Amino acid sequence: MLPFARVSIIGMGLIGSSLARAVRARLPTVRLSVTDADPAVRARVIDLDLADDVADSPGAAVIDADFVILCVPVGAMAGVAASIAADLSPGCVVSDVGSVKGQVLADLTAALPGVAIVPAHPVAGTEKSGPDAGFASLFAGRWCILTPAAGTDPVAIERVRDFWTRLGATVETMDAAHHDLVLAVTSHLPHLIAYSIVGTASDMEAVTRSEVIKYSAGGFRDFTRIAASDPVMWRDVFLSNKDAVLDVLQRFTEDLTALQRAIRWGDGDALEALFTRTRDVRRTIVDAGQDTDDVDFGRPHD
Numbered sequence: 307m308l309p310f311a312r313v314s315i316i317g318m319g320l321i322g323s324s325l326a327r328a329v330r331a332r333l334p335t336v337r338l339s340v341t342d343a344d345p346a347v348r349a350r351v352i353d354l355d356l357a358d359d360v361a362d363s364p365g366a367a368v369i370d371a372d373f374v375i376l377c378v379p380v381g382a383m384a385g386v387a388a389s390i391a392a393d394l395s396p397g398c399v400v401s402d403v404g405s406v407k408g409q410v411l412a413d414l415t416a417a418l419p420g421v422a423i424v425p426a427h428p429v430a431g432t433e434k435s436g437p438d439a440g441f442a443s444l445f446a447g448r449w450c451i452l453t454p455a456a457g458t459d460p461v462a463i464e465r466v467r468d469f470w471t472r473l474g475a476t477v478e479t480m481d482a483a484h485h486d487l488v489l490a491v492t493s494h495l496p497h498l499i500a501y502s503i504v505g506t507a508s509d510m511e512a513v514t515r516s517e518v519i520k521y522s523a524g525g526f527r528d529f530t531r532i533a534a535s536d537p538v539m540w541r542d543v544f545l546s547n548k549d550a551v552l553d554v555l556q557r558f559t560e561d562l563t564a565l566q567r568a569i570r571w572g573d574g575d576a577l578e579a580l581f582t583r584t585r586d587v588r589r590t591i592v593d594a595g596q597d598t599d600d601v602d603f604g605r606p607h608d
């Protein structure tokens with residue numbers, strides 16, 4: 307039996323539209339009702355035929371749904387949750403796809419008392435935004451982390467797990483605070499470094515902009531891809547995962563200072579030891595199937 311029959315998606319950008327496409331492809335009998343704050347996005351979703359209904363408001367989109375997934379920036383979750391509270395059907399399970407979980411769990415719990423809330427984070431994405439950027443296979447073979455509060459109805463958790471498994475994801479359950487620390491290291495800090503390094507390069511007066519573009523293949527290009535990620539989404543990630551990001555940033559700054567010292571004092575052994583250790587980390591990631599061995603990060607997808 308399908309875990310849910312009537313699914314509602316609020317926010318039809320990269321992740322929301324990928325979810326709609328994945329549901330269409332893998333759960334074709336599910337009835338999909340969606341909405342987005344932007345009328346142009348709603349019109350595009352109709353053109354692309356991504357859902358059965360495209361509603362004008364979140365409240366209208368969730369009526370009759372047995373599963374609602376919020377796919378808006380983390381900072382918009384509280385407002386959207388409040389706007390659907392009066393229209394949810396009894397027994398409806400509410401989830402989200404936000405990249406930060408502690409803040410979202412707190413926001414949804416406060417806005418939706420008595421509702422089964424099972425937050426989720428599909429660890430999959432690209433630097434693109436909007437409904438045209440989505441694709442059905444985005445979640446296949448990727449992790450999806452569930453972070454329900456202690457005491458959440460186990461049946462609701464199991465149904466959400468089943469839903470994501472049917473979309474091809476591998477589901478893991480984790481405490482929200484632990485999720486936020488892990489993702490601060492594996493995702494949030496790398497994005498912050500990319501934003502910072504691309505900003506530094508474009509501000510350097512001794513190096514022209516055309517030289518930055520011309521010689522970008524020397525490592526810089528991969529940072530520019532990450533630094534092209536959605537500004538609103540990432541603003542919200544850093545504001546709502548402040549404590550974990552600042553913790554990890556402190557560690558990183560200390561390690562960077564140690565590298566600075568090694569370079570200043572010509573300590574080649576220290577540099578080589580670190581670079582050998584990090585090469586092993588890369589090998590482990592490739593062996594775990596989390597990336598291919600291709601050097602080109604601009605790999606295509608279907």
Ligand code: NAP
Pocket residue numbers: 316317318319320321322341342343344347364377378379380382385386403404405406427428429430431432433434435436437536539
């Ligand atoms: P996106 O492509 O920018 O799409 C977000 C969509 O939500 C936009 O169309 C936006 O409309 C709409 N929206 C904003 N506020 C809204 C509101 N109050 N009511 C209804 N719709 C609203 O962003 P995304 O990459 O799909 O990210 C969505 C969520 O997924 C975020 O929470 C993010 O943390 C999470 N996530 C992202 C990735 C990734 O790699 N991108 C990966 C995993 C999880 P406007 O443009 O008009 O604001």
